[in-house]
Amino acid sequence: xxxxxxxxxxxxxxxxxxxxxxxxxxxxxxxxxxxxxxxxxxxxxxxxxxxxxxxxxxxxxxxxxxxxxxxxxxxxxxxxxxxxxxxxxxxxxxxxxxxxxxxxxxxxxxxxxxxxxxxxxxxxxxxxxxxxxxxxxxxxxxxxxxxxxxxxxxxxxxxxxxxxxxxxxxxxxxxxxxxxxxxxxxxxxxxxxxxxxxxxxxxxxxxxxxxxxxxxxxxxxxxxxxxxxxxxxxxx
Numbered sequence: 001x002x003x004x005x006x007x008x009x010x011x012x013x014x015x016x017x018x019x020x021x022x023x024x025x026x027x028x029x030x031x032x033x034x035x036x037x038x039x040x041x042x043x044x045x046x047x048x049x050x051x052x053x054x055x056x057x058x059x060x061x062x063x064x065x066x067x068x069x070x071x072x073x074x075x076x077x078x079x080x081x082x083x084x085x086x087x088x089x090x091x092x093x094x095x096x097x098x099x100x101x102x103x104x105x106x107x108x109x110x111x112x113x114x115x116x117x118x119x120x121x122x123x124x125x126x127x128x129x130x131x132x133x134x135x136x137x138x139x140x141x142x143x144x145x146x147x148x149x150x151x152x153x154x155x156x157x158x159x160x161x162x163x164x165x166x167x168x169x170x171x172x173x174x175x176x177x178x179x180x181x182x183x184x185x186x187x188x189x190x191x192x193x194x195x196x197x198x199x200x201x202x203x204x205x206x207x208x209x210x211x212x213x214x215x216x217x218x219x220x221x222x223x224x225x226x227x228x229x230x231x232x233x234x235x236x
Contacts (some may be wrong), residue, residue, distance in 0.1 A: 007103045010048040010076040011127060014232070019120045022113055027103040032056070032096045039080050039090035047104040048080040054100020057159040057177060058131075059093040067093065068142070069177040071134035072154075074161030076099075076228065082128045084110040085121070098162060122201065126231045133227040137220040145218045147180055148188045152217035155198070158225075159207055166206045192216070 006012050006020060006201055007027070015023070032054050034040070039045055041061060051074050058079075061146075070092070073079055081088050084107040098213040114121040141150050151174070158167050171189060175182040187206070192198045197213050199206040214221070 006048065008052045008075060009103060010232070011078055011123060012103065014051050014123060015120065019055075019117055022117060023105065024121070026105055026109045027114075028105075030099050030102055030104045032102050032193045034096055034099045035201075037093065037094045038096065039083070039092070039094040041090055041093050044089055045080050045083045045088050046092045047106055048078055048084045048110045049102040049104050050078050051075050051100055051102040053096040053161075053163065054096065054102075055158065057095050057097045058135075059177075059187065061093065066179065067176065068179040070138045071131055072097065072157050072161065073131075076126055076161070076232075077131070080107065080125065081096065081110070081124045083107070083172075085114055085124060085128075098158075098168065102197060129231050130224075130228050133224050137224050141220045142179060143216060145220070147178070147184050147220040148191065148216060150178060151188050152191070152213050153221040155205065155207060156213060156217055158219050159210075165205055166198075168203060169205050170203045 008030070010214070011024070012020065029052075030049070032049070032051065033221040037054060038047075038049055053075055055072050055074040056079050057069045058073060060070050063066045073094075078096050079102075082089065088107050088111070092103070114124060136175045141153060156176075158169075171185045172182050175185045180184070189198065189200050192213075193200050195212065197207075197216065198218075199208050
């Protein structure tokens, strides 16, 4: 809990006292174990999750069986909120990338409270607009920008959601999420390491030079942060 007595999730922190009091009795703290599935595309959603830490990959599956990440969510987000507001069916896969805890709210309860609480519903709708911005810029980035710029953007987002500059990641996992070959990630990671921007050892990527990493990234990173600030009125 934070000093306010609320879980350390930005959206829960933004609710006014009356709205949070409506949610409080229904929130359950759960562990998000790495690689656990919080939502599967096409399946009924049982809960929405307000992460306290860690991160969740939102993945779209292609016909060839490949899955590509379209957004990474964490303590500035809710996982499954849009589906809970709609028909209760998850449109994408949501898989825990970095472990942490979250406040879980049953989807039916989420929908009931949203229907009765316009301010809560409006906040969730604005969050879905932020999520759309993530997905749109991910598509743009994957189409137009270099692997180096894309990797830098991804690492910056991961750092925003983590408690430190060291990220437990393998190059294979990065390649799968970014939809590129592993050797492409390996080449770029080695180049960033030689430039002194990151340090990669034994499945850990450490960000050494944050300003240089930001300079390497494309504009998609700052554009999504600007959308987040504009729509939710708070910094990440």
